Amino acid sequence: MTGVIDHWSKDVEYDLDDVALRIRRRVLDMCLGRGQGYAGQGLALADVFAHLYFRVMRRNPDGSLLDRFVLSTGHSAIALFATLGELGVYEEEELRTYGQAGSRIEESPLEGTPGFEITGGSLGQGLSQAVGMALGERLRGSGAKVYCLLSDGELQEGQVWEAAMSASHHHLDNLVAIVDNNHMQADGAPAQVMEVEPVVERLAAFGFVAERIDGHDHEALRRVLPHASVAQHGPVAIVLETVPGKGVETFEHHHKVHYLRLTRDVWDEAIAELG
Numbered sequence: 001m002t003g004v005i006d007h008w009s010k011d012v013e014y015d016l017d018d019v020a021l022r023i024r025r026r027v028l029d030m031c032l033g034r035g036q037g038y039a040g041q042g043l044a045l046a047d048v049f050a051h052l053y054f055r056v057m058r059r060n061p062d063g064s065l066l067d068r069f070v071l072s073t074g075h076s077a078i079a080l081f082a083t084l085g086e087l088g089v090y091e092e093e094e095l096r097t098y099g100q101a102g103s104r105i106e107e108s109p110l111e112g113t114p115g116f117e118i119t120g121g122s123l124g125q126g127l128s129q130a131v132g133m134a135l136g137e138r139l140r141g142s143g144a145k146v147y148c149l150l151s152d153g154e155l156q157e158g159q160v161w162e163a164a165m166s167a168s169h170h171h172l173d174n175l176v177a178i179v180d181n182n183h184m185q186a187d188g189a190p191a192q193v194m195e196v197e198p199v200v201e202r203l204a205a206f207g208f209v210a211e212r213i214d215g216h217d218h219e220a221l222r223r224v225l226p227h228a229s230v231a232q233h234g235p236v237a238i239v240l241e242t243v244p245g246k247g248v249e250t251f252e253h254h255h256k257v258h259y260l261r262l263t264r265d266v267w268d269e270a271i272a273e274l275g
């Protein structure tokens, strides 16, 4: 699933605050073309993506990823595209075609998009696919871990819980589910649409070792997302409390931060605010 890595080296210990800031800048830059996109999710997920791709996930000697990442929440693809931009998989110019007709940089990824294991546009399916991959990697004896990002809105899909049940049944100690628990979905707050809390307790009841952290606290991310070489005992779930639009105050309080459609001057102000 990998592209050419020319910005990443195993010998470098990255400043992950700085990597996250650069991912955030790219997210905003990607939205400038059409003046719209899932910038809120991209800004919110920049911290965890910096940790996953620049510290946690292991690579083979040729630079391809040994560990695997499954983006179940397809519409949050902007965060992964921006991260892949930092890794040199995509050029800045192409990333700027985000969401435009004919572009590979879709708002939700198409099949075969470099750097993406699945399409994910239809929510609720990724954890099942990640479970299958984790089983497959175990059978192959590859030692690879599988990380799967899903969202709080997605937890309303029954298939997620079937997948969770099978993960613990099969004792998948190479699976890490990460929930973007931002208390938001397209039509409001899950608490109003259909409550998903208590997320940690529910995942624990399904056999996960589950923990909730502030998804922007780099120390906490370091603790709960250890380097993939560290052994775990069964499936792990990390519930990230995230703030949509993190880093741009007007976005953090924007009533339509699920999907931002803004004028050029507002995007420019956001870029300036980020610094």
Ligand SMILES: Cc1ncc(C[n+]2csc(CCOP(=O)(O)OP(=O)(O)O)c2C)c(N)n1
Pocket (backbone or CB within 6 Å): 041, 073, 075, 121, 122, 123, 124, 151, 152, 153, 154, 182, 184, 185, 186, 187, 258
């Ligand atoms: C199976 C399915 N049902 C409905 C949708 C439409 N949809 C797109 S985004 C979204 C919100 C899902 O919640 P969440 O991922 O938590 O949203 P966010 O936090 O990004 O606002 C929905 C319902 C979808 N993509 N897939």
Ligand SMILES: [Mg+2]
Pocket (backbone or CB within 6 Å): 151, 152, 153, 180, 181, 182, 183, 184, 185
């Ligand atoms: Mg959400």
